[in-house]
Amino acid sequence: xxxxxxPPLDERQKPPRRRKKSAALYEVVVPIFATIGxxxxxxxxxxxxKIPAYLVPSPADIWKDTMAIGPTVAGHTLATxxxxxxxxxxxxxxxxxxxVILTASPAIAAAVYPFLVWTQSxxxxxxxxxxxxxxxxxxxxxxxxxxLVAFFPLVISIATGLLSVxxxxxxxxxxxxxxxxxxxxxxxxxxxxPFIFAGLKVAxxxxxxxxxxxxxxxxxxGLGFLxxxxxxxxxxxxxxxxxxxxxxxxxxLFQIVVVAERVFFPWSSSNTTPGA
Amino acid sequence: xxxxxxxxxxxxxxxGDQVTALQDVSLEIGRNEFITLVGPSGCGKxxxxxxxxxxxxxxxxxASIGGEEITEPRxxxxxxxxxxxxxxxxxxxxxVLFPLRMMHRIDSTSTDKAMALLKLVGLKGFxxxxxxELSGGMQQRVAICRALxxxxxxxxxxxxxxxxxxxxxEEMTMELLRIWSERPKTVLFVTHSITEAxxxxxxxxxxxxxxGRIAEIIDIGLPRxxxxxxxxxxxxxxxxQRIRQLIFxxxxxxxxxxxx
Numbered sequence: 001x002x003x004x005x006x007p008p009l010d011e012r013q014k015p016p017r018r019r020k021k022s023a024a025l026y027e028v029v030v031p032i033f034a035t036i037g038x039x040x041x042x043x044x045x046x047x048x049x050k051i052p053a054y055l056v057p058s059p060a061d062i063w064k065d066t067m068a069i070g071p072t073v074a075g076h077t078l079a080t081x082x083x084x085x086x087x088x089x090x091x092x093x094x095x096x097x098x099x100v101i102l103t104a105s106p107a108i109a110a111a112v113y114p115f116l117v118w119t120q121s122x123x124x125x126x127x128x129x130x131x132x133x134x135x136x137x138x139x140x141x142x143x144x145x146x147x148l149v150a151f152f153p154l155v156i157s158i159a160t161g162l163l164s165v166x167x168x169x170x171x172x173x174x175x176x177x178x179x180x181x182x183x184x185x186x187x188x189x190x191x192x193x194p195f196i197f198a199g200l201k202v203a204x205x206x207x208x209x210x211x212x213x214x215x216x217x218x219x220x221x222g223l224g225f226l227x228x229x230x231x232x233x234x235x236x237x238x239x240x241x242x243x244x245x246x247x248x249x250x251x252x253l254f255q256i257v258v259v260a261e262r263v264f265f266p267w268s269s270s271n272t273t274p275g276a
Numbered sequence: 277x278x279x280x281x282x283x284x285x286x287x288x289x290x291x292g293d294q295v296t297a298l299q300d301v302s303l304e305i306g307r308n309e310f311i312t313l314v315g316p317s318g319c320g321k322x323x324x325x326x327x328x329x330x331x332x333x334x335x336x337x338x339a340s341i342g343g344e345e346i347t348e349p350r351x352x353x354x355x356x357x358x359x360x361x362x363x364x365x366x367x368x369x370x371x372v373l374f375p376l377r378m379m380h381r382i383d384s385t386s387t388d389k390a391m392a393l394l395k396l397v398g399l400k401g402f403x404x405x406x407x408x409e410l411s412g413g414m415q416q417r418v419a420i421c422r423a424l425x426x427x428x429x430x431x432x433x434x435x436x437x438x439x440x441x442x443x444x445x446e447e448m449t450m451e452l453l454r455i456w457s458e459r460p461k462t463v464l465f466v467t468h469s470i471t472e473a474x475x476x477x478x479x480x481x482x483x484x485x486x487x488g489r490i491a492e493i494i495d496i497g498l499p500r501x502x503x504x505x506x507x508x509x510x511x512x513x514x515x516x517q518r519i520r521q522l523i524f525x526x527x528x529x530x531x532x533x534x535x536x
Contacts, residue, residue: 168357171331175349176378186378190365267365267406 057237066241077245079221083211087146091203095151099158120152128217142214149210154199161195162188194268197261204257208250277462278305283337285323296487297323308460312473313481320488321466325432329353354423358435360415362407369403372421393421413444431461474515475506482522491522
């Protein structure tokens with residue numbers, strides 16, 4: 001009995017190609033039309049049922065009243081944006097080394113981890129006034145609150161990523177007698193990229209939440225401050241306007257993270273996760 | 277070349293028990309000899325491989341390469357694992373060059389060396405591709421190039437074809453024999469497949485579990501170069517049958533005669 005040589009199977013086993021153009025079109029066009037449709041429905045409902053603007057303002061009222069104080073709103077938006085970005089950047093600067101330390105040593109992890117969980121169990125709204133007393137009525141307590149809200153998921157996902165490296169690669173690194181540093185830089189960190197971006201997506205959304213929470217407690221500017229003051233004076237359309245700007249800011253920042261990952265790390269597997 | 281003298285390795289398991297992964301294993305491997313290690317799970321095959329790689333130290337006994345005791349990973353060994361474990365962010369070429377980069381041994385000739393290896397395994401023209409564009413078999417070929425790039429004398433392979441489908445696996449077995457004939461190395465090859473073990477080896481080391489030890493070493497006198505036709509020969513069948521007996525005992529497995 002003779003056995004024939006198996007034909008090369010390489011062609012058959014190719015993984016599927018990346019998404020087609022039409023799918024990308026769907027991703028953009030459908031959400032835009034859905035959003036426009038929602039606003040039309042909203043406007044129609046407000047007019048049809050004659051809902052007073054101090055309860056639920058129509059999109060037209062929101063646009064008119066918000067644009068009337070356009071420069072002021074722009075200033076508040078910029079203030080919030082600054083807090084969000086500073087909080088986000090500081091979160092990254094804290095989370096990355098923290099995750100590296102946590103994964104490097106079980107002893108340090110055991111010592112630090114309870115404190116990390118503790119920072120998360122404190123309600124940030126309750127902490128904010130105390131921080132104002134502690135740090136003064138300036139930008140600092142707002143950034144601290146933003147960081148406290150945003151950094152934790154980032155630490156967890158980076159740490160998970162650093163530990164997700166296949167043990168064989170670590171053995172290969174040891175077999176090459178590579179240092180722990182080059183193992184970190186050449187294997188662990190690149191391997192963690194998909195996890196880091198998953199964490200960044202959560203962190204950027206939470207940074208917006210954190211900044212607004214901080215502005216509610218202590219601020220003389222910012223969209224959170226604008227919502228508080230305008231509702232106090234029954235300028236509900238302006239409050240709604242600020243709310244919409246906040247949500248747009250959240251979505252845009254989130255999408256910037258998504259696009260950054262696709263552009264700089266096209267191989268990253270988290271590109272295939274839903275919502276990305 | 278490689279010498280194992282009464283090598284014993286004991287692991288402490290998580291619940292405090294001691295597990296003897298290897299007991300009194302002695303083995304002499306000559307230069308450019310092709311040795312396959314076959315045996316059921318838990319017989320210490322992979323542990324033995326990692327001791328030769330210098331990734332694990334023996335609890336007792338002595339393991340040496342060229343007379344020098346193995347106390348840490350050495351430059352003359354290259355490893356291929358069951359999973360290709362290529363770096364997803366790096367091109368095929370960069371994956372092959374990766375060990376040299378980690379060893380700080382990269383120089384102007386490195387790229388030529390890597391390209392020659394890729395040509396050797398039939399991946400010429402794929403150097404710029406990303407690993408995920410390759411099939412499982414092609415990825416494992418890249419992993420073999422990666423293990424050979426620093427020109428080691430010893431190639432350690434831990435079930436390298438275990439994750440491939442059956443047809444690709446047979447194809448890769450013949451590929452490996454071809455690569456080995458062009459670049460002779462001392463090869464230590466761990467496998468679960470008796471067929472693979474016999475068709476590749478100069479000697480098959482059959483191991484038995486709990487504690488892991490050598491049951492028998494079988495010389496395979498089959499002529500080289502070997503091909504799929506080799507598997508039809510009488511000697512191939514005798515050797516395979518002997519290994520089966522060693523691993524499964526002389527149990528009769530058939531209708532009405534299951535476990536005694």
